[in-house]
Amino acid sequence: MNTSNLSSSSKDALVIANDLAKTFDVSASWLTRAIERKPRQLLKAVDGVSFQIEKGTTLALVGESGCGKSTVARLLVGLYEPTRGGFTFDGQDAHAAFKSDNAKAMRRRIQMIFQDPYASLNPRWTVEAIVGEPLHEHQLIEDEGELQVRVTELLQSVGLSSQDMSKYPHQFSGGQRQRISIARALATAPEFLVCDEPTSALDVSVQAQVLNIMKDLQRARGLTYLFISHNLAVVRHVSDKVGVMYLGQLVELADKHSLFSNPKHPYTRMLLDAIPKLKDTGRARTPVQGEVPNPLNPPSGCSFHPRCPIMSARCKIERPSLKTIQGIQVACHAVEEGRH
Amino acid sequence: MNLLELKNLVVEFPSRHGTLRALDGISFEISPGEILGVVGESGAGKSLTGASIIGLLEPPGRVASGEIILKGQRIDNLSNDQMRSIRGRKIGAIFQDPLTSLNPLYSIGKQLTETIQTHLPMSDIQARQRAIALLQDTGIPAAAERIDHYPHQFSGGMRQRVVIALALAAEPELIVADEPTTALDVSIQAQIIGLLKNICKQKGAAVMLITHDMGVIAETCDRVAVMYAGRIVEIGPVQQVIHQPQHPYTVGLMASIPDIENDRERLNQIDGSMPRLNAIPAGCAFNPRCSQVFIKCKQAKPELKTVDGLTRTEVACWLQSDLTRSTL
Numbered sequence: 001m002n003t004s005n006l007s008s009s010s011k012d013a014l015v016i017a018n019d020l021a022k023t024f025d026v027s028a029s030w031l032t033r034a035i036e037r038k039p040r041q042l043l044k045a046v047d048g049v050s051f052q053i054e055k056g057t058t059l060a061l062v063g064e065s066g067c068g069k070s071t072v073a074r075l076l077v078g079l080y081e082p083t084r085g086g087f088t089f090d091g092q093d094a095h096a097a098f099k100s101d102n103a104k105a106m107r108r109r110i111q112m113i114f115q116d117p118y119a120s121l122n123p124r125w126t127v128e129a130i131v132g133e134p135l136h137e138h139q140l141i142e143d144e145g146e147l148q149v150r151v152t153e154l155l156q157s158v159g160l161s162s163q164d165m166s167k168y169p170h171q172f173s174g175g176q177r178q179r180i181s182i183a184r185a186l187a188t189a190p191e192f193l194v195c196d197e198p199t200s201a202l203d204v205s206v207q208a209q210v211l212n213i214m215k216d217l218q219r220a221r222g223l224t225y226l227f228i229s230h231n232l233a234v235v236r237h238v239s240d241k242v243g244v245m246y247l248g249q250l251v252e253l254a255d256k257h258s259l260f261s262n263p264k265h266p267y268t269r270m271l272l273d274a275i276p277k278l279k280d281t282g283r284a285r286t287p288v289q290g291e292v293p294n295p296l297n298p299p300s301g302c303s304f305h306p307r308c309p310i311m312s313a314r315c316k317i318e319r320p321s322l323k324t325i326q327g328i329q330v331a332c333h334a335v336e337e338g339r340h
Numbered sequence: 341m342n343l344l345e346l347k348n349l350v351v352e353f354p355s356r357h358g359t360l361r362a363l364d365g366i367s368f369e370i371s372p373g374e375i376l377g378v379v380g381e382s383g384a385g386k387s388l389t390g391a392s393i394i395g396l397l398e399p400p401g402r403v404a405s406g407e408i409i410l411k412g413q414r415i416d417n418l419s420n421d422q423m424r425s426i427r428g429r430k431i432g433a434i435f436q437d438p439l440t441s442l443n444p445l446y447s448i449g450k451q452l453t454e455t456i457q458t459h460l461p462m463s464d465i466q467a468r469q470r471a472i473a474l475l476q477d478t479g480i481p482a483a484a485e486r487i488d489h490y491p492h493q494f495s496g497g498m499r500q501r502v503v504i505a506l507a508l509a510a511e512p513e514l515i516v517a518d519e520p521t522t523a524l525d526v527s528i529q530a531q532i533i534g535l536l537k538n539i540c541k542q543k544g545a546a547v548m549l550i551t552h553d554m555g556v557i558a559e560t561c562d563r564v565a566v567m568y569a570g571r572i573v574e575i576g577p578v579q580q581v582i583h584q585p586q587h588p589y590t591v592g593l594m595a596s597i598p599d600i601e602n603d604r605e606r607l608n609q610i611d612g613s614m615p616r617l618n619a620i621p622a623g624c625a626f627n628p629r630c631s632q633v634f635i636k637c638k639q640a641k642p643e644l645k646t647v648d649g650l651t652r653t654e655v656a657c658w659l660q661s662d663l664t665r666s667t668l
Contacts, residue, residue: 064525064526064527064528065525173613173614174382174613175613176613203381203382203552204381204552204554204593204596204597205381205592205593205596205609205610206381206613207596207598208596208598208607208608208609208610209609209611211598211607212606212607212609215606230525230526231598232526232600233597233598233599233600234598236598236599236600236603237598237599237603237604237607260600270527271526271527272600273530274526274527274529274530275526275555275600276529276530276533276553276555276556276558276559277555277558277559277600277601278554278555278558278582278594278597278599279558279601291495291497291498291527291528292525
């Protein structure tokens with residue numbers, strides 16, 4: 001582990017990701033490659049991402065589909081093993097811990113909430129079994145009586161009642177289901193919750209209920225969140241710090257207020273401009289040109305350069321690294337040169 | 341004259357446990373060239389309204405009563421064959437997922453020319469030229485080459501452009517667009533919304549835009565209808581509905597949208613969720629979630645009525661009438 005990177009971190013950072021990277025092998029089969037004379041194809045889903053999350057705060061990752069934000073989430077809960085780099089949790093190397101005999105202790109402290117509450121709950125299990133499973137699995141309860149008490153507490157903490165215990169997922173609405181998954185994630189009393197688009201499958205009025213509950217729980221239990229979303233308005237509401245991802249890399253990392261009031265990276269500005277706003281009705285937006293390039297064949301230099309309005313010759317050749325400029329971490333030559 | 345008029349449309353689904361009423365008396369009209377937005381939560385009946393207009397209600401769903409009138413002609417009681425000649429020619433449709441609206445086995449050129457030749461008397465060469473022109477209009481680069489490509493060779497945003505070209509192929513006067521940008525990323529969404537708005541203005545087509553995204557409505561539509569549990573609760577000019585919402589549901593809905601421009605500590609939440617079709621409460625369907633509910637709300641369904649002081653807004657809420665409110 002590279003200690004020089006760790007020394008700069010503040011002491012209350014709970015999660016420190018250091019050059020986290022994940023590459024997937026998406027090559028065709030050996031035979032096809034031999035016949036068609038094609039090389040191996042590697043997809044760099046996450047390509048060197050570093051950040052830290054302080055205890056009790058929320059880091060939001062935003063970006064368009066395919067930018068690697070969900071892969072980061074899966075790396076942080078140990079569903080994927082990093083190709084390069086790693087992250088420390090409370091001072092411990094997490095991926096080493098996931099592989100050790102003591103893996104359960106680490107898994108207990110990091111839990112995940114998934115996007116689709118219809119797919120992430122087993123339809124054949126009662127709510128009691130769903131929420132109680134982590135309690136059994138981690139041997140956090142003594143007997144059935146205690147299970148009932150704990151499940152009731154958990155359900156009440158997300159605004160459901162003890163009568164809901166014997167029901168099945170199909171008897172609940174989308175918002176209620178997402179609250180059941182939150183209760184399940186909270187069962188092991190984790191310190192860190194990884195939330196992958198937790199409200200994108202929900203209607204706005206229901207989304208408000210879930211976001212409010214998540215904020216209340218964070219305050220009451222001192223939870224730390226990694227919140228992944230493509231909705232910048234939601235991100236503005238829940239986060240303390242925001243990371244913007246593009247093609248597997250962080251292009252801007254800043255605290256919420258500076259990011260929304262003074263976005264630096266041209267991609268961040270483009271994303272903010274692309275959101276339809278309620279106030280300027282009938283306003284003609286300048287639509288963003290182009291689309292996200294194929295991640296199998298990313299552009300040279302800065303991967304955003306084909307869509308960038310302030311692109312220069314340097315951007316085509318040299319990949320910008322994340323640098324701290326006026327207290328904001330941004331990876332852009334133009335910002336660095338003061339051209340924007 | 342109105343281009344499209346819905347009069348008291350009722351759609352029912354017969355089931356073993358009794359008949360479920362999914363649309364309960366929908367009435368509105370769309371003028372030529374107008375963009376009407378329809379918003380509401382999932383299950384409010386917005387897509388069903390669109391499906392009824394294009395005659396694609398899935399059985400056992402059926403129009404139980406009411407009328408759909410397109411340019412003075414009733415279209416809700418037409419046979420399948422008659423409806424086929426209207427669909428595509430007079431009403432175009434755009435659906436949410438562009439991959440499922442295109443046939444993966446045919447090139448997009450084949451799909452476009454087929455639609456064009458079904459509705460317009462054109463030779464193969466003319467139809468192909470028209471298809472290329474349509475693709476150019478919808479912003480597909482190198483249209484003359486890309487016309488022979490298959491749907492999987494296009495990205496999501498490009499596919500939705502092809503779907504828009506298909507919908508416009510026979511110059512319909514009305515486009516029913518059901519969540520056309522929901523499956524797309526924000527940056528692409530902005531492009532597609534801009535395209536839809538401009539191209540429909542250019543070709544003089546009216547649009548019924550179904551979405552759950554109030555931001556998209558604000559930017560695109562002339563008027564907006566807010567639906568709740570199979571009924572329209574509020575309809576009016578976009579500016580008025582957004583800035584002076586009248587129905588308590590619209591007020592709550594507007595306040596629950598996270599604001600990109602401002603920080604708010606807590607979002608306003610409407611407690612509870614929309615009732616299921618088999619458990620719609622008596623009176624106003626919103627009454628169990630409404631903060632200003634009074635006796636009348638539990639007894640009778642409110643009808644859409646114009647609001648004093650607001651010229652073109654209609655609201656279905658008992659709070660609007662001058663009855664003495666006996667609170668519960």
